[in-house]
Amino acid sequence: KAGVTQTPRYLIKTRGQQVTLSCSPISGHRSVSWYQQTPGQGLQFLFEYFSETQRNKGNFPGRFSGRQFSNSRSEMNVSTLELGDSALYLCASSPTPDGKNSPLHFGNGTRLTVT
């Protein structure tokens, strides 16, 4: 079974630009979560989608948004990029949003560098 696939693996953008990251979950997984990982803050939750609906959102500004499609694939968008947005963005999928019975499985991540 293929794992969580994230594209692209690497991105370099300049301040003020916007970026879209893509995530294809494990086949059969309907819940997709996004996390940001930085050396200083560690892994921080961005948002979670299930059945094309955002079910939970972390403490990030409105510049960070996402969506989920009917095939469970998800995208996240960051507008008006800032230097501090440089991070590893990780997508994780699980069969359902029930965290207790559905551990997250992470993709390889997209490393975003903002210059």
Add this chain to the structure above:
Amino acid sequence: QKEVEQNSGPLSVPEGAIASLNCTYSDRGSQSFFWYRQYSGKSPELIMFIYSNGDKEDGRFTAQLNKASQYVSLLIRDSQPSDSATYLCAVNSAGRRALTFGSGTRLQVQP
């Protein structure tokens, strides 16, 4: 106080020894607990999860949970150099769908 706390390490153990990684959490409503391993430059990989008080064993790994003390640990028996990585503790609280991660403990297994 951080919601999930881990000693950043590095924790250095000789090959073949038992490595003990610890994690404390602040939310008494926490229901499920996960250990992830992350190699440098890679994404987190699920090792184990535990929901009930006590021990759960899987191969060389044992997770221990004590809800009264708000403490979860991971024991790695017969540590190998390939176990050298950062180990992340993650907690899922009642009513919250997101996992809260600790900052991770870096483990170094010396050959």
